[in-house]
Amino acid sequence: MSPETSPETSPETSSAPSPSPGCETSPGLDFQRARSPEQREARRRAILGEAAALLTEMPLADVSLRELARRVGLSKTNVVRYFETREAVFFALLNQSLDDWLTDLDLPTATPGAVPGGPAGPAVVPDGSAGPAAVPGAPADAVAVVGALARSLAGRPVICELWSALGRELERNISAGTVREFKLAHTALQSRLAALLTDRIPALSDAAARELVATTILLIAGLWPFANPSPQVAEAVTDPRLAHSRVDFADRLSRSLQVTLAGLLALG
Known part of the structure; x- marks a missing residue:
């Protein structure tokens, strides 16, 4: 031998x-x-x-x-x-985690033909309870879709952590070829999510769905670090005077997506 x-x-x-x-x-x-x-x-x-x-x-x-x-x-x-570097490991982990999440993701369906800007009542989430009030410009059942999306993402901390680290940390110390391979696969996964959103929200155009997905990633990148602060910051914001500084990730993401959805539907 x-x-x-x-x-x-x-x-x-x-x-x-x-x-x-x-x-x-x-x-x-x-x-x-x-x-x-x-x-x-x-x-x-x-x-x-x-x-x-x-x-x-x-x-x-x-x-x-x-x-x-x-x-x-x-x-x-x-x-x-x-994997050529630790960054390449986490690129692959992000895409694998997204693929697994999209396979399991179950979102409600908005009523076809619902009129953007129509009456807004409480959104109904999949368990039948009333969710946050819909924002003007978005039908309540469409708001329920993005609310369910936000709650699902809140339950996937690996995805949120890695999305929040893409621009500031992971897209360093990596070859152009590996980045290209990651981004091509990542774009395909984003397209899967956009297609699911247009299926669940018929009033949403393909272009608007892609923009909603891109905005979702940007919102997570901004919100996740503030919702998961260092122990020192977490201790500091227990002060009642700093209550406004505490970030409930699922609630804040849900509200931000509702506002984004209303704007996209209004723009047509």
């Missing part, structure tokens, strides 16, 4: 660190070189799974490629076989 293929000298076996105590490695990964496409995909998904888990434990800025490699049970060099 040649040194290149020998298990004793394979780079993925000889340089892989032992998992730290209390740190479980992904099932099925035995530190042998992943040779088949299926094995490589399993390894790739394991890396992304650990990256998502780390985001529940620490801020994105604190997640290093070295720590990610340690958690997966590989060397940093071997992680780079799958």
Whole structure:
């Protein structure tokens, strides 16, 4: 057996660190070189799974490629076989998370032919309860759609965290080719969401739906950091005099999307 293929000298076996105590490695990964496409995909998904888990434990800025490699049970060099930098890991995690979310996303349907600017009553959310009052210019059932969208996104912190980090952190230390590949896939995922919105809100044009999706990302990028402040800021805003500084992410995103939707429907 040649040194290149020998298990004793394979780079993925000889340089892989032992998992730290209390740190479980992904099932099925035995530190042998992943040779088949299926094995490589399993390894790739394991890396992304650990990256998502780390985001529940620490801020994105604190997640290093070295720590990610340690958690997966590989060397940093071997992680780079799958992703060129830590930023590339999180690009892939964002697209995978979006794909999974869109597959599961269930939004209500607005009444076809509802007249923008018509009577606005309380929006009805999927569980039958009354949601926030609709804004003038948007039918209540259309408002319910974007309200459900906001609540669903609030339940996907990985997506929100990574969207909020795109411009300020992730689009650095990355090759043009990797960025291009990410953005092409990301654009296709945004188009899926826009198509779902036009299906659920018939009064929304294709162009308006794409703009609504783009605005949703921008709103999340702005709101998420303020809704998830540092411990020091969180303690400071418990002062009643700073109550206005506290950001309820789901409520603020829902309201902002309602206003955006009303404007887009009014513009036609």
